[in-house]
Amino acid sequence: WAKADGKARWALFDPERNAHRMTRQALSSTLRQAVERGEFRLEYQPLVALDGGALRGVEALVRWDHPQFGMLAPNRFIGLAEENGAIVQLGRWVLAESCRRARVWQKDHPDEPISVSVNVAVRQVWDSDLVADVAGILDDTGLPPELLQLELTESAVMGSAGRPLQALHALHEMGVRIAIDDFGTGYSNLAYLSRLPVAALKLDGSFVRGFRDPEHPNPADETIVVALVELAHRLGLTVTAECVESAEQAERLRRIGCDTGQGWFYSRPVAPERIAEMLGTPAHSG
Ligand code: C2E
Ligand code: MG
Ligand code: MG
Ligand code: MG
Numbered sequence: 001w002a003k004a005d006g007k008a009r010w011a012l013f014d015p016e017r018n019a020h021r022m023t024r025q026a027l028s029s030t031l032r033q034a035v036e037r038g039e040f041r042l043e044y045q046p047l048v049a050l051d052g053g054a055l056r057g058v059e060a061l062v063r064w065d066h067p068q069f070g071m072l073a074p075n076r077f078i079g080l081a082e083e084n085g086a087i088v089q090l091g092r093w094v095l096a097e098s099c100r101r102a103r104v105w106q107k108d109h110p111d112e113p114i115s116v117s118v119n120v121a122v123r124q125v126w127d128s129d130l131v132a133d134v135a136g137i138l139d140d141t142g143l144p145p146e147l148l149q150l151e152l153t154e155s156a157v158m159g160s161a162g163r164p165l166q167a168l169h170a171l172h173e174m175g176v177r178i179a180i181d182d183f184g185t186g187y188s189n190l191a192y193l194s195r196l197p198v199a200a201l202k203l204d205g206s207f208v209r210g211f212r213d214p215e216h217p218n219p220a221d222e223t224i225v226v227a228l229v230e231l232a233h234r235l236g237l238t239v240t241a242e243c244v245e246s247a248e249q250a251e252r253l254r255r256i257g258c259d260t261g262q263g264w265f266y267s268r269p270v271a272p273e274r275i276a277e278m279l280g281t282p283a284h285s286g
Pocket of ligand 4: 204205242
């Protein structure tokens, strides 16, 4: 048919889409090797107390320093890694590396401990022994468990029975904090979450984005945040707001009583050396 109708041929073979598919395939098939070759990097983004501005913790965010495609953001490969299972190896590396780093900060600044927050994919809970991995890593690095926070999405813990639920309880008993990431985008409710060993909520960026423009505040979003923070606090959960991009947003969140904020207003995700600089001179030096 190619000869009979040249146009149809081009309609079926879209070079751009094909290139995109081939890139995805190339990335997907080399993920495991890339973990072994040490091609991943972690950046850390500060979680800051809305009242007073103290650095409370950091979230580890993975990047792939790809030899051919350059620095890749997680949305280019986390989904692929979840699909083909490489997330188990990658996730283990992320956990070990962030705990190792957090232990150095803790040793250098024993009086102002900051926590490290690590994203965990659903598949890590199902397809690997997450509890044993975390226990082993805490043991190897010497990081106190209460300085590790694991971020899971609502869908990962929703209706969690059996293995995931056991894992959450075992981690909680170990002293590790569990946070619900992107809270408010899924279907879970706080009444349900309060029965799980969850310590913190991370309010999805869409809530904060809803009251970005001071000239046109979105009262609906602000009302929802007020109610969520109030209820979360009554249930003993701390609340972090994601995507804080302006001083106005930070101030409104502070007044609402939100505990910590994370976003470009405070800092972009940065290299670990920058976090060390923010923490200042190590206590034991000099
Ligand atoms: P997340 O866990 O919700 O992380 C927050 C994302 O928001 C990060 O994107 C961060 O760079 C971005 N962000 C922070 N502040 C602002 C802001 O003020 N404005 C805007 N517009 N964005 C902001 P990033 O680093 O591209 O990561 C995207 C997602 O990839 C993460 O969302 C998380 O779901 C996933 N991810 C990242 N690292 C890992 C990892 O090690 N393991 C797993 N399983 N997932 C990861
Ligand atoms: Mg997160
Ligand atoms: Mg998040
Ligand atoms: Mg998010």
